[in-house]
Amino acid sequence: xxxxxxxxxxxxxxxxxxxxxxxxxxxxxxxxxxxxxxxxxxxxxxxxxxxxxxxxxxxxxxxxxxxxxxxxxxxxxxxxxxxxxxxxxxxxxxxxxxxxxxxxxxxxxxxxxxxxxxxxxxxxxxxxxxxxxxxxxxxxxxxxxxxxxxxxxxxxxxxxxxxxxxxxxxxxxxxxxxxxxxxxxxxxxxxxxxxxxxxxxxxxxxxxxxxxxxxxxxxxxxxxxxxxxxxxxxxxxxxxxxxxxxxxxxxxxxxxxxxxxxxxxxxxxxxxxxxxxxxxxxxxxxxxxxxxxxxxxxxxxxxxxxxxxxxxxxxxxxxxxxxxxxxxxxxxxxxxxxxxxxxxxxxxxxxxxxxxxxxxxxxxxxxxxxxxxxxxxxxxxxxxxxxxxxxxxxxxxxxxxxxxxxxxxxxxxxxxxxxxxxxxxxxxxxxxxxxxxxxxxxxxxxxxxxxxxxxxxxxxxxxxxxxxxxxxxxxxxxxxxxxxxxxxxxxxxxxxxxxxxxxxxxxxxxxxxxxxxxxxxxxxxxxxxxxxxxxxxxxxxxxxxxxxxxxxxxxxxxxxxxxxxxxxxxxxxxxxxxxxxxxxxxxxxxxxxxxxxxxxxxxxxxxxxxxxxxxxxxxxxxxxxxxxxxxxxxxxxxxxxxxxxxxxxxxxxxxxxxxxxxxxxxxxxxxxxxxxxxxxxxxxxxxxxxxxxxxxxxxxxxxxxxxxxxxxxxxxxxxxxxxxxxxxxxxxxxxxxxxxxxxxxxxxx
Amino acid sequence: xxxxxxxxxxxxxxxxxxxxxxxxxxxxxxxxxxxxxxxxxxxxxxxxxxxxxxxxxxxxxxxxxxxxxxxxxxxxxxxxxxxxxxxxxxxxxxxxxxxxxxxxxxxxxxxxxxxxxxxxxxxxxxxxxxxxxxxxxxxxxxxxxxxxxxxxxxxxxxxxxxx
Ligand SMILES: Nc1nc2c(ncn2[C@@H]2O[C@H](COP(=O)(O)OP(=O)(O)OP(=O)(O)O)[C@@H](O)[C@H]2O)c(=O)[nH]1
Ligand SMILES: [Mg+2]
Numbered sequence: 001x002x003x004x005x006x007x008x009x010x011x012x013x014x015x016x017x018x019x020x021x022x023x024x025x026x027x028x029x030x031x032x033x034x035x036x037x038x039x040x041x042x043x044x045x046x047x048x049x050x051x052x053x054x055x056x057x058x059x060x061x062x063x064x065x066x067x068x069x070x071x072x073x074x075x076x077x078x079x080x081x082x083x084x085x086x087x088x089x090x091x092x093x094x095x096x097x098x099x100x101x102x103x104x105x106x107x108x109x110x111x112x113x114x115x116x117x118x119x120x121x122x123x124x125x126x127x128x129x130x131x132x133x134x135x136x137x138x139x140x141x142x143x144x145x146x147x148x149x150x151x152x153x154x155x156x157x158x159x160x161x162x163x164x165x166x167x168x169x170x171x172x173x174x175x176x177x178x179x180x181x182x183x184x185x186x187x188x189x190x191x192x193x194x195x196x197x198x199x200x201x202x203x204x205x206x207x208x209x210x211x212x213x214x215x216x217x218x219x220x221x222x223x224x225x226x227x228x229x230x231x232x233x234x235x236x237x238x239x240x241x242x243x244x245x246x247x248x249x250x251x252x253x254x255x256x257x258x259x260x261x262x263x264x265x266x267x268x269x270x271x272x273x274x275x276x277x278x279x280x281x282x283x284x285x286x287x288x289x290x291x292x293x294x295x296x297x298x299x300x301x302x303x304x305x306x307x308x309x310x311x312x313x314x315x316x317x318x319x320x321x322x323x324x325x326x327x328x329x330x331x332x333x334x335x336x337x338x339x340x341x342x343x344x345x346x347x348x349x350x351x352x353x354x355x356x357x358x359x360x361x362x363x364x365x366x367x368x369x370x371x372x373x374x375x376x377x378x379x380x381x382x383x384x385x386x387x388x389x390x391x392x393x394x395x396x397x398x399x400x401x402x403x404x405x406x407x408x409x410x411x412x413x414x415x416x417x418x419x420x421x422x423x424x425x426x427x428x429x430x431x432x433x434x435x436x437x438x439x440x441x442x443x444x445x446x447x448x449x450x451x452x453x454x455x456x457x458x459x460x461x462x463x464x465x466x467x468x469x470x471x472x473x474x475x476x477x478x479x480x481x482x483x484x485x486x487x488x489x490x491x492x493x494x495x496x497x498x499x500x501x502x503x504x505x506x507x508x509x510x511x512x513x514x515x516x517x518x519x520x521x522x523x524x525x526x527x528x529x530x531x532x533x534x535x536x537x538x539x540x541x542x543x544x545x546x547x548x549x550x551x552x553x554x555x556x557x558x559x560x561x562x563x564x565x566x567x568x569x570x571x572x573x574x575x576x577x578x579x580x581x582x583x584x585x586x587x588x589x590x591x592x593x594x595x596x597x598x599x600x601x602x603x604x605x606x607x608x609x610x611x612x613x614x615x616x617x618x619x620x621x622x623x624x625x626x627x628x629x630x631x632x633x634x635x636x637x638x639x640x641x642x643x644x645x646x647x648x649x650x651x652x653x654x655x656x657x658x659x660x661x662x663x664x665x666x667x668x669x670x671x672x673x674x675x676x677x678x679x680x681x682x683x684x685x686x687x688x689x690x691x692x693x694x695x696x697x698x699x700x701x702x703x704x705x706x707x708x709x710x711x712x713x714x715x716x717x718x719x720x721x722x723x724x725x726x727x728x729x730x731x732x733x734x735x736x737x738x739x740x741x742x743x744x745x746x747x748x749x
Numbered sequence: 750x751x752x753x754x755x756x757x758x759x760x761x762x763x764x765x766x767x768x769x770x771x772x773x774x775x776x777x778x779x780x781x782x783x784x785x786x787x788x789x790x791x792x793x794x795x796x797x798x799x800x801x802x803x804x805x806x807x808x809x810x811x812x813x814x815x816x817x818x819x820x821x822x823x824x825x826x827x828x829x830x831x832x833x834x835x836x837x838x839x840x841x842x843x844x845x846x847x848x849x850x851x852x853x854x855x856x857x858x859x860x861x862x863x864x865x866x867x868x869x870x871x872x873x874x875x876x877x878x879x880x881x882x883x884x885x886x887x888x889x890x891x892x893x894x895x896x897x898x899x900x901x902x903x904x905x906x907x908x909x910x911x912x
Contacts, residue, residue, distance in 0.1 A: 202753040202823020204803060220751060224788045224803045228820065232785050235817050301751040301801075301825065 023055070140246075148275035190271030191320035195313040196223050197288065198264045199299050203227030206263055206296070206303050209313040211320075216268075226255070226266055260285045262296035267316055281316060288312050350380065353404065357382050360402050367393050369418045382409045389418040391426045419472040421445055428475065432461055438480060446474045452483040486516065492539040493518050499538070503529050505554040517544045525554035527562040557583055560609055568596060573619060584612045588619040591748050592671030620748055621670045627663040628746040631656065631676070635727070636702050638740040640683065643697035645705075653702070656744070657709035663746065664715055672748045673715075678702050680720045683739045684730055688722060696720025702742040751801040752910045755821050757849065758830030759841035760809035763863040766893035767830060768806045771903050776894050783808045786820055793907040800907045804828075813844050821849045826910040827858035828902070833890070834870040839877075857909035859887045859902050866892040 076082050095103060119126055172179040193214035197206040205223035216222060229248075248255040254273065257266040258281050265285040269277070288309050289296060295305040303309075357377055361384065365372050369392025375384040382404065388395065395413065399406050417423070421442045428447065429440060438451040449461060458480055465475035490513055497520065501508050505528025511520040518540065524531065531549065535542050553563070557578045564583070565576065574587040583604075585597060594616050601611035620628075634656050636645050645653070660676055667674035680699030682691040699718040707713045723739070730736035756764040765783050770776055772791045787806040792799050805824070810816045821827075827849060829842040839862075846858060860881065862873055882888055887909070889902040 199823065202825075204751045204753055204823065218790055220801060220803060221788055221790050224753070224790075224805065228786045228788055228805065231817070231819050231822075235819055301753070303751075 023052075026055075144275055144278055190269050190273040190277075192267050192269050192273075192277075192317050194219075194266075194268035195316040196226065196266040196268075197309055197313060198223045198227055198266060199296075200227075200259065200262055200264050201299075202301070203231075204299070204301050206299060206306055207309045207313055209310055209317050211317040214268075214317075223266075226257070227264070230257075230264075256281060258282045258285045260289050262289065262293065262299070265313075265316075277319065280319065284312055284316055353380070356402055356404050360399065360404060363398060364395055367398075368420050369393075369423055370395065371416075380408060383411075384409065385412040386414070387416045388413045389420075389423050390415055391423050392418070419469070421447060421473040424468070424473050424475075428464060432457070432464055434461075437483070442473075446476055448479065449475070449477045450479045452481045454484040454487050455482050456484075458482055489513075489516070489540070496535065496538040496540050499534060500531055503534070504556050505529070505559050506531065507552075517546065519546050521548040522550070523552040524549045525556075525559050526551055527559050528554065555607065555609060557581055557609070560604065564600060564611070568593070568600060570597075571619075574616070582610045582612055584615060586615040588617045590671045591618050591620075591673075594618060595749070618748065620672075621666070624663065624666055624670060624672075624674075624748070627659060627666065628674075631659050631663060631744055631746055634659075635741040635743050636698075637737065638698055638742075640685070640737075640740060641694070642740075643694055643701050645698075645701070653705050654709065657706050657711050660706065660711045660715075660744075664712060667748060675715050675717060675747045675749060676711075677717045677719065677745045677747065678706075679725070679743050679745065680718075681725060681727070681739055681741050681743065682723055683736050684723045684726070692720050692722035694720075695722050698740075698742050750798060750911060751803055752825040752907070753803050753805060753823050754826050754828060754906065754910070755824045755849070756804060756806045756828045756830060757821075757842060757845040758809055759832065759835075759838040762809060762830045762832035762835075762838050762842075763893045764806050764809060764828075764830050767828070767861065767863060767891065767899055768804050770893040770896050770899045772804070774896070776896075791903070793904055795908065795911070798911060800911045802903065802907055813841070813848065816845060816848060818848050818852050821853055824849075824853070824856065826856055826906050828906060829858055829860045831860065831862050831873070833862040833864050833873050834867050836872040839873065857906065859889060859906045859909075861889050861891045861898075861902055863891050863893060865890040865897060866894045 076086060115126065168182045169179060171177075172182045175182070191211060193211045194216055195209050196219060197208070198204070199206055203224045203226070205220045208219035208223070210216065210219075246257050246259075248257075252270050254269045255266055256269060256273070256278065257264050258278070263285070265281055265288070267277075267281050291312075292306055292309060299306070354377060361372060361375050364370055364384075364386075369389030371387040372384065373386040375382070377383075384395075395411055396406065399409060417427075425440060425442055425447050434440060434449065435453050435457060438449055438453050438457070440447060440449050442448075453461075458477065461475070461477045461480070465477060468475055493511075493513055497508060497511050500506055500520070500522075505525035507523040508520065509522040511518070513519075520531075531547055532542070535545065553559070561576055561578060561583050570576070570585075571589050571593060574585055574589050574593075577584045577586065589597070594613065597611070597613045597616065601613055604611050634652065636649050636652060636656070638645055638649075663674050678699045680695035680697065680702075682695040682698075684691070696719070699720055703713065703716045703718050706716060726736070726739045727741065727743075728736055728738050730739055756768060758764050760782060761780060765781075765787065766776060768787075768789050772789045783806055785808060789804045789806065790801060791804065792801050805820055807817070807820055827846060829846055830838075831842045832838040842860070850856065862878065865871075878888060878890075887902075887905055889898045889905075891898045891902055893899060
């Protein structure tokens with residue numbers, strides 16, 4: 001047998017009981033240790049004594065401390081009182097450390113039972129405990145209930161007697177709901193427009209949802225302000241309760257808030273919400289707290305954790321009650337009417353139409369020129385027959401005011417001529433067309449004509465009088481005076497006057513005919529037609545005409561033009577036109593004539609008339625043009641830096657002087673003035689100021705030399721052009737003799 | 750991210766003016782005392798985040814007893830405002846802070862000596878300000894009139910509360 005014992009296997013041989021040590025194993029172990037200490041020790045151990053006091057000593061040595069500790073703990077566990085004291089010491093912190101959910105679960109049944117027992121034993125204790133919690137809740141709930149009741153009472157009263165009321169009563173009966181419930185359902189029109197979820201602590205906005213089309217200011221601001229208002233009210237009125245402000249009303253808008261442990265939910269409602277909505281909102285808030293209580297508690301301005309809340313809020317803003325106005329029940333009303341009309345209406349209507357017909361017939365009977373022979377009513381149709389004068393009132397037209405249906409009236413009228421003086425008079429007036437000076441009237445059944453009329457009309461009237469039927473009224477024309485000759489003369493006079501009035505340049509101020517003589521006065525333009533000459537052919541006797549005419553100048557453009565032509569004697573090359581109110585002259589004319597025309601135009605414009613001469617072109621006679629061209633071709637040249645022309649220029653000057661004098665003379669003959677502009681030039685050498693002054697000096701010199709040669713100095717104008725109008729472009733270093741000159745230009749005025 | 754900030758300080762020190770300057774960039778000479786609380790909002794943009802400051806501009810009370818500390822509940826930071834031309838308003842601002850912190854715990858703040866444009870009437874010594882700076886406080890000499898350091902102060906507080 002091997003002398004080694006595997007130390008690892010030792011613990012596997014467990015002791016047979018807890019107090020007894022496995023002696024054999026221990027002995028083997030000790031021998032093994034001894035053998036290691038002294039290799040010569042080979043003693044084999046035979047048998048182990050059953051009891052050995054040394055063993056106990058060894059045990060005390062090795063594990064004495066643990067044993068006493070163990071016995072203390074065992075004692076602790078065995079003694080209930082001591083154990084309770086120990087666990088009680090650590091229980092609070094143990095509970096705090098336990099996972100919340102598990103602890104809650106584990107405790108729930110026990111707590112429930114405990115509460116149950118407590119209530120069974122003495123309900124009073126728990127009531128006292130919960131009293132501060134219940135009271136506000138109960139108060140609030142009662143408050144809401146009362147609100148609810150009032151609301152429904154209000155609504156009920158409002159609707160009890162209306163058409164809606166009846167309809168809703170029917171609906172209540174049909175659905176088995178109470179009437180006030182039905183009323184509420186229909187009359188509470190509202191819409192939840194916004195919902196804010198607000199952190200109770202900081203007033204910061206957690207989430208906001210708005211209904212479609214609902215707008216608001218920055219929700220974050222609103223949220224803070226709402227909670228500030230709550231703080232303000234709570235502080236100001238010393239409101240200690242948890243509940244907070246639950247309703248704010250502002251016109252159409254209501255803010256309802258529900259306060260939860262960590263967040264407040266505020267709904268903005270437009271309209272008239274039912275009180276049950278409080279409960280719905282409360283439910284939403286509760287659900288939000290259930291789902292996210294941790295995130296809500298730890299909310300620190302960052303709402304990204306709470307995104308899911310929005311879906312919950314969304315259910316709130318979808319709440320609304322639309323106005324279920326279905327309009328007036330026309331169908332029902334129509335149905336009722338359909339039943340009623342035939343029954344009662346028929347009797348009334350037929351009676352009424354009979355009355356109307358009788359009224360119509362008696363009205364016809366009183367009409368002059370209408371004789372009703374027969375009339376009857378049958379089956380709602382009306383029949384009438386009789387005689388009528390064509391001049392009498394139209395029976396059909398008389399119908400129009402009576403509300404009798406013309407389609408149901410069947411008339412048969414025979415025409416006849418009534419001998420009633422009124423109708424006879426009408427017929428005479430229609431056939432004779434008496435002049436205005438004649439008046440026809442009825443005097444005691446006779447028709448009397450009075451006044452003045454020409455012989456022709458009197459003849460026709462007499463013939464008519466003879467033809468009147470016997471038995472009818474008499475037509476008396478004895479009082480009509482024959483006015484034929486004067487009337488004709490007056491007619492002729494009127495023709496003459498209207499002819500005069502139509503004449504341009506003649507204004508008739510007054511005219512009268514008295515005692516066979518005619519008087520006329522007025523204004524006439526000398527250029528207008530002669531009134532006397534116009535008399536011929538009018539049939540008016542010139543000897544009986546007495547006229548008084550004042551002359552005046554007509555502003556009619558035609559007359560103005562006539563006067564102009566008379567005073568201006570225009571040349572043939574000029575044409576006048578009248579365009580609207582303006583007189584326009586076109587063509588060519590000598591400058592002198594144009595000047596006169598211009599003066600005339602200025603005078604006219606003072607009278608508010610316009611003569612336009614801008615279209616006129618100046619007409620210069622052929623010789624003048626030639627001479628002008630010859631003169632303008634001449635230049636007087638100078639040496640560099642000189643203002644006096646050299647002797648070789650003198651013949652040129654002589655020739656120029658002669659031509660100028662001739663042109664001046666010819667021009668005068670043609671009625672224009674010739675003017676000569678002497679322009680001095682210089683070359684481009686030297687300074688510009690010097691150049692300008694030398695050019696002017698050259699022109700002055702030439703003027704003096706021409707004057708000396710007999711040219712009228714009045715006609716000679718002078719200017720210096722410096723280097724600005726050179727005859728040729730030049731090299732400024734050397735200068736150009738061609739540019740040192742005086743040139744001449746001719747103008748006609 | 751939103752943060753609630755309260756403006757604290759004596760009356761007429763310029764709390765409302767500072768908020769208007771910061772939020773709307775305007776200033777008005779007329780003094781309309783704030784009643785209760787006035788709330789404004791301004792976003793401060795940092796490279797990595799945006800902080801929406803919800804600014805509660807409280808009525809200034811020199812009588813500390815009537816200060817409504819409940820408005821400070823949930824605030825993340827304070828702006829303490831002192832009127833640099835009235836030395837007494839410093840003590841008021843500090844007392845208000847103590848009241849707020851006693852109730853709701855310590856929180857970040859900036860201390861503003863306002864009306865710095867009124868140099869000729871300045872009533873706070875540089876030494877006093879230096880001593881406060883020694884405490885590690887964030888202090889700014891602001892002017893709601895000129896706008897000087899106003900944005901800086903609010904930005905600083907925003908970065909402090911957003912941490
Ligand atoms: N010169 C100057 N005047 C200022 C400044 N800030 C504010 N004011 C003026 O000080 C007065 C008070 O300003 P407010 O901003 O209303 O003071 P407040 O602290 O809000 O006052 P309460 O609301 O009463 O507590 C006003 O007339 C402001 O025009 C500033 O920086 N410089
Ligand atoms: Mg203010």
